[in-house]
Amino acid sequence: MTLFDQSKDYSQGFRFKKAELGVFSGNSDTAVQCLKSGSRILGLTRGDFSLIDLIHSILKKIGKSKVICCTWSAGIKDANQVRWMLNSNLIDSFTLVTDHSYVTRQKKYALAIQDLFGKDNIRTSEIHAKFVLIQNDSWNICIRTSMNLNANKTCETFEIDDDLEIYNFYKKFIDETFTNTPSGFEQKSWVVNASLNKFFGEEKKEISHSDFQFFKLNSE
Numbered sequence: 001m002t003l004f005d006q007s008k009d010y011s012q013g014f015r016f017k018k019a020e021l022g023v024f025s026g027n028s029d030t031a032v033q034c035l036k037s038g039s040r041i042l043g044l045t046r047g048d049f050s051l052i053d054l055i056h057s058i059l060k061k062i063g064k065s066k067v068i069c070c071t072w073s074a075g076i077k078d079a080n081q082v083r084w085m086l087n088s089n090l091i092d093s094f095t096l097v098t099d100h101s102y103v104t105r106q107k108k109y110a111l112a113i114q115d116l117f118g119k120d121n122i123r124t125s126e127i128h129a130k131f132v133l134i135q136n137d138s139w140n141i142c143i144r145t146s147m148n149l150n151a152n153k154t155c156e157t158f159e160i161d162d163d164l165e166i167y168n169f170y171k172k173f174i175d176e177t178f179t180n181t182p183s184g185f186e187q188k189s190w191v192v193n194a195s196l197n198k199f200f201g202e203e204k205k206e207i208s209h210s211d212f213q214f215f216k217l218n219s220e
Contacts, residue, residue, distance in 0.1 A: 077151075
């Protein structure tokens with residue numbers, strides 16, 4: 001019995017990329033000091049810095065950028081730090097996607113965040129994914145992480161890539177969420193799921209026309 005059909009190239013479209021690996025403690029600047037064009041950094045931290053610290057360290061290194069944050073939850077302190085970075089000319093624009101349950105869990109925070117960033121810059125989804133997109137004329141950064149946009153005092157993981165293809169992969173989801181979901185903190189699950197169904201329905205349709213098969217067991 002073989003795992004793959006050797007007559008097909010199952011690795012087509014998939015690439016392996018070397019990464020800087022580390023267990024990071026102390027200041028978040030340490031985690032991004034080796035960030036360079038086209039690089040990848042994978043790390044673990046035990047709550048020594050949060051996602052907002054990581055964003056700040058990257059912006060100090062690469063300069064003023066557009067920032068998109070997808071998170072299950074957001075703390076008001078961290079939201080105010082984003083506002084400070086907007087006012088300090090580190091962030092050019094900021095948009096937020098969070099779970100539609102956020103208003104139920106943090107009603108006062110939701111109202112404050114909407115005041116900080118404006119209804120048009122906020123969308124909700126049925127989501128637990130956490131990622132941040134940071135882009136300017138020279139950089140296309142994607143942070144994928146276990147951290148929400150709030151205090152993180154436990155062991156957390158993060159991956160940082162400067163890669164336009166990866167950036168655009170996640171940006172497509174953001175764009176369709178903003179196009180197909182009402183502005184602000186939409187709470188209705190059927191509304192946000194309609195957007196998700198459309199996005200993933202299109203993706204499944206595209207895959208069905210390809211030759212990709214991830215696993216195929218053949219009896220010998």
